[in-house]
Amino acid sequence: MNATQQEEKEYLEVIKEQLTLAVRRVDEAVRQSSEELRQKKQYIHEHQSGMDEADMVAADQSINRMALTGEGAVGRKRRLLKLGQSPYFGRIDFAAPNQASAPVYIGVYSFFDEQQRRNLIYDWRAPISSLFYDFELGPASYATPSGTVRGTIELKRQYKIRDGRLEFMLDSDVNIHDDVLQQELAKSSDDKMKNIVATIQRDQNAVIRNETAPVMIIQGVAGSGKTSIALHRIAFLLYRYRETISAKDILIISPNKVFADYISNVLPELGEEHIPELGMDELAADLLENRYPFQTFFEQVSALLEQHNPAFIERIRFKSSFEFLSRLNQYLLHIENNYITWTELRVGRTVVPVAFVQQKFRAYHRVPLLKRFALVANDIRTYVRDATGRKLTGQEKGAIGEATARLFRFHNVLDLYRDFYRWIGRPELLQVGHSLRLEYADVFALIYLRIRLEGATAYDQVKHLLVDEMQDYTPVQYAVLSRLFPCRKTILGDVSQTVNPYSASSAEAIERVFPQADVVRLQRSYRSTVEITAFAQRLMPNPNIIPLERHGPEPTVVPFGSQAEELDAIRQMLLNFKSSGSHSLGLICKTLRQAEQAYEALQAPGIYLLTDESTKFKEGIIITTAHLAKGLEFDAVIVPFASAHSYKTEVDRSMLYVACTRAMHQLTLTYSGALTTFLAA
Numbered sequence: 001m002n003a004t005q006q007e008e009k010e011y012l013e014v015i016k017e018q019l020t021l022a023v024r025r026v027d028e029a030v031r032q033s034s035e036e037l038r039q040k041k042q043y044i045h046e047h048q049s050g051m052d053e054a055d056m057v058a059a060d061q062s063i064n065r066m067a068l069t070g071e072g073a074v075g076r077k078r079r080l081l082k083l084g085q086s087p088y089f090g091r092i093d094f095a096a097p098n099q100a101s102a103p104v105y106i107g108v109y110s111f112f113d114e115q116q117r118r119n120l121i122y123d124w125r126a127p128i129s130s131l132f133y134d135f136e137l138g139p140a141s142y143a144t145p146s147g148t149v150r151g152t153i154e155l156k157r158q159y160k161i162r163d164g165r166l167e168f169m170l171d172s173d174v175n176i177h178d179d180v181l182q183q184e185l186a187k188s189s190d191d192k193m194k195n196i197v198a199t200i201q202r203d204q205n206a207v208i209r210n211e212t213a214p215v216m217i218i219q220g221v222a223g224s225g226k227t228s229i230a231l232h233r234i235a236f237l238l239y240r241y242r243e244t245i246s247a248k249d250i251l252i253i254s255p256n257k258v259f260a261d262y263i264s265n266v267l268p269e270l271g272e273e274h275i276p277e278l279g280m281d282e283l284a285a286d287l288l289e290n291r292y293p294f295q296t297f298f299e300q301v302s303a304l305l306e307q308h309n310p311a312f313i314e315r316i317r318f319k320s321s322f323e324f325l326s327r328l329n330q331y332l333l334h335i336e337n338n339y340i341t342w343t344e345l346r347v348g349r350t351v352v353p354v355a356f357v358q359q360k361f362r363a364y365h366r367v368p369l370l371k372r373f374a375l376v377a378n379d380i381r382t383y384v385r386d387a388t389g390r391k392l393t394g395q396e397k398g399a400i401g402e403a404t405a406r407l408f409r410f411h412n413v414l415d416l417y418r419d420f421y422r423w424i425g426r427p428e429l430l431q432v433g434h435s436l437r438l439e440y441a442d443v444f445a446l447i448y449l450r451i452r453l454e455g456a457t458a459y460d461q462v463k464h465l466l467v468d469e470m471q472d473y474t475p476v477q478y479a480v481l482s483r484l485f486p487c488r489k490t491i492l493g494d495v496s497q498t499v500n501p502y503s504a505s506s507a508e509a510i511e512r513v514f515p516q517a518d519v520v521r522l523q524r525s526y527r528s529t530v531e532i533t534a535f536a537q538r539l540m541p542n543p544n545i546i547p548l549e550r551h552g553p554e555p556t557v558v559p560f561g562s563q564a565e566e567l568d569a570i571r572q573m574l575l576n577f578k579s580s581g582s583h584s585l586g587l588i589c590k591t592l593r594q595a596e597q598a599y600e601a602l603q604a605p606g607i608y609l610l611t612d613e614s615t616k617f618k619e620g621i622i623i624t625t626a627h628l629a630k631g632l633e634f635d636a637v638i639v640p641f642a643s644a645h646s647y648k649t650e651v652d653r654s655m656l657y658v659a660c661t662r663a664m665h666q667l668t669l670t671y672s673g674a675l676t677t678f679l680a681a
């Protein structure tokens with residue numbers, strides 16, 4: 001069936017026709033449903049006076065049901081229209097043993113033809129579709145909930161259908177060089193991240209479809225598709241567990257709002273709803289109930305970039321270590337064993353024996369320490385009431401509460417946190433100003449103590465947590481996440497792309513917090529040309545990285561006599577870029593101050609400044625910092641001010657690496673004075 005290109009073209013027309021008919025049926029259903037809704041509303045309006053409360057509730061429910069049906073139909077229509085543009089991208093002819101092969105067309109969504117009662121298009125997430133990603137021609141198998149199905153792939157075909165037209169089709173031989181992937185990657189970047197369903201690679205597919213890992217840690221080199229895969233994984237899990245998980249049950253912890261906006265298209269493109277997203281800073285503010293002001297991560301990194309302060313670095317380094325988490329855990333044991341003064345309590349003439357107090361206290365060992373005192377106080381009240389045979393006065397009750405609380409030395413978590421540093425003999429490691437503004441490195445440590453000592457309401461509604469840029473979070477932060485989110489997790493990042501090398505977490509470090517995790521390493525880099533990847537390797541060598549064979553111009557490093565000349569030349573580069581046909585250019589600076597200066601000097605229509613306050617990703621020319629550009633990509637990147645003066649510390653080196661790896665096709669560095677030693681030959 002459909003052997004030749006001509007036959008495929010004809011078949012495409014048949015499918016489009018079917019899709020058009022399906023759209024009509026949905027339209028008809030929507031029309032009917034809104035008519036019913038209108039009639040129902042009118043009926044209620046006319047009979048309102050004769051209806052009791054139960055009637056009103058029932059009427060409300062039926063209206064809501066109708067509205068939901070209508071919404072469902074609208075979503076279905078949207079999907080059908082989208083399929084009409086590009087119904088499928090792949091085909092597998094799969095023959096089970098002793099059966100003739102049948103074609104399986106694979107698209108972004110499935111399309112079930114109600115008249116023929118069969119699937120004309122299979123969703124890329126359907127079990128059978130995994131054949132397309134996992135196998136070439138020959139023996140193949142796929143897993144279904146009821147077991148493995150084996151057979152043979154007799155044909156594997158890829159299509160590019162745009163605006164309903166077949167642009168090309170390609171049959172796979174056993175060792176195909178993936179032309180479709182190459183074509184996709186050579187394209188100019190759109191404004192936001194795109195779905196990659198047509199070209200998901202085998203190792204990526206394994207991550208996307210992994211159903212068993214309670215925690216999945218993805219360590220992947222720059223441009224290896226981590227973020228893309230994580231989002232496709234979410235789409236897959238939403239499909240696979242559609243009865244129990246919906247978009248609102250997932251939470252993405254994202255580094256900033258611009259990034260969240262940048263990735264926000266992928267899931268809707270895959271037919272899923274928008275997923276809730278939260279930044280670490282927002283989470284912290286929420287957990288501290290806005291009681292303590294604190295430095296943000298962005299501010300911490302900016303402070304590191306602006307000045308070299310060894311004591312500040314030492315504090316960050318220590319608080320980012322696994323040892324710090326262990327010490328906090330030891331401290332929690334220590335205070336429980338040493339900070340309670342066991343005494344008998346006297347209430348009037350009644351003596352509450354110390355053994356009773358201790359025994360009650362132990363009985364609550366599952367309750368967070370600071371919460372136990374109130375419970376023990378209640379038990380003591382009961383004890384006294386039974387002993388005296390009368391009700392207690394309010395004053396007596398209050399006195400018991402206070403006396404019980406006094407058994408423990410501290411009741412404020414910040415006081416305990418201070419005491420912790422005394423206990424480890426390093427009081428200088430905590431610097432809290434008079435305004436009680438916490439350093440970023442203290443924020444999650446304090447939250448961790450708070451959760452352990454007072455408990456926290458877990459985010460129970462979250463059924464899958466996605467953490468991007470994992471290298472930027474410390475063991476203490478993971479310990480907090482692990483307690484707040486007992487659900488499954490996908491955690492991804494790249495230790496080479498840290499913006500703060502003093503607090504970077506590797507996959508191994510994170511694995512210590514989640515020993516049950518599956519760790520996957522992705523070494524193939526898709527984003528940048530071979531030339532750009534090789535250039536970035538000079539900054540952070542990684543012998544394991546495998547760049548995809550795609551070539552472009554050599555990156556250039558251009559010297560200038562002065563910063564004014566440098567900016568003049570950049571202005572010209574931006575003008576040239578505007579007429580080049582490419583879509584996006586990132587002018588990526590080390591600090592926000594540099595970015596603001598550059599923006600000031602280069603300001604023109606179509607040039608945008610992205611700061612830590614920005615919320616939207618903009619298409620065109622963006623001036624920003626390496627920190628904020630993390631996770632984003634641009635057709636062309638210019639890194640200005642790449643001088644020895646600007647880039648000299650380890651943090652600077654990380655920034656330069658992040659900046660360079662944002663480029664897909666073209667990379668230019670400019671400097672005046674001496675070139676940074678990280679690039680000097």
Ligand SMILES: Nc1ncnc2c1ncn2[C@@H]1O[C@H](COP(=O)(O)OP(=O)(O)OP(=O)(O)O)[C@@H](O)[C@H]1O
Nearest residue numbers: 196199200201222223224225226227228526527631
């Ligand atoms: N299988 C694929 N098919 C097509 N494009 C792909 C594939 N895998 C990755 N890409 C492309 O590679 C680029 C990098 O992907 P992504 O941003 O997900 O990588 P990343 O590992 O998160 O990068 P980084 O850590 O450097 O921010 C994107 O343009 C993405 O579309």
